[in-house]
Amino acid sequence: MSPFALRAALKRAGVNIFPAGYSPKYVPVPRKAALAELKAYEQMALLAAAFAFAHSKWNGEAGPERVVFKAREHLTAGSAEDNDWSLF
Incomplete structure (x- = not known):
């Protein structure tokens, strides 16, 4: 069975593992300006070969025009340590 058929x-059967339409009711998602979000994703894509990115709790406090995330230079195959991250 393909992943789409399984979904x-x-x-x-009543098990919706991707409730996109309902997720804002259960998970707080900060609303960001579309252009700010797009530009952040473009820059992250350019750096993706050398950096790892993670969610920041400060993103929700930054307002709609700013995107805050954690980044770490990631040149080896190992996992990132908690103290190796920086906010951008």
Whole structure:
């Protein structure tokens, strides 16, 4: 069974593992200006080969025109340590 068929079968059975339409009711998602979000994603894509990115709790406090995330230079195959991250 393909992943899409599995997802559809689960949804028909009442298990919706991707409730995109309902997720804001259960998970707080900070609203960002579309252009700010797009520009941040473009810059992250350019750096993705050498940096790892993570969510920052400060993103929600930054307002709609600013995007805050954690980044770490990631040149080896190992996982990142907690103290190796910087906010941008």
